[in-house]
Amino acid sequence: MAVSVNQVREIFARAVEVPAEKRAALVAELCGGDAELRAAVESLVEAHERAGAFLGAPEIGPGQLPAEERLLAGEMVGNYRLVRVIGEGGYGTVYLAGSVARREAARGAESDQGGDGHAAGDRAF
Secondary structure, X not given: OOOOHHHHHHHHHHHOOOOHHHHHHHHHHHHOOOHHHHHHHHXXXXXXXXXXXXXXXXXXXXXXXXXXXXXXXXXXXXXXEEEEXXXXXXXXXXXXXXXXXXXXXXXXXXXXXXXXXXXXXXXXX
């Protein structure tokens, strides 16, 4: 007999709401004599227990990063200069940044231009 996904979900949801020491008895009761259903639910419960608080609430919230760990406008991160903070959320702080390497490359290209407005190596003859 095929296991009903809806049944597995319902039993799993109820099982994780009770204390761990009472789960096995509850799963056995709710699955009755259906060994396949019980095995499916127990597999999910075991995975849930192994995961622990992996996807739980973050340990710190937005704006709670210690001041010494925050980046400031003007600081360099790799080839990028931070301009300003544009947002904060559960995954961290988002900064507007500009590429220093691209700006330098653009300046270099401007200085290589010939009198006709084209780069010196790009003149057509």
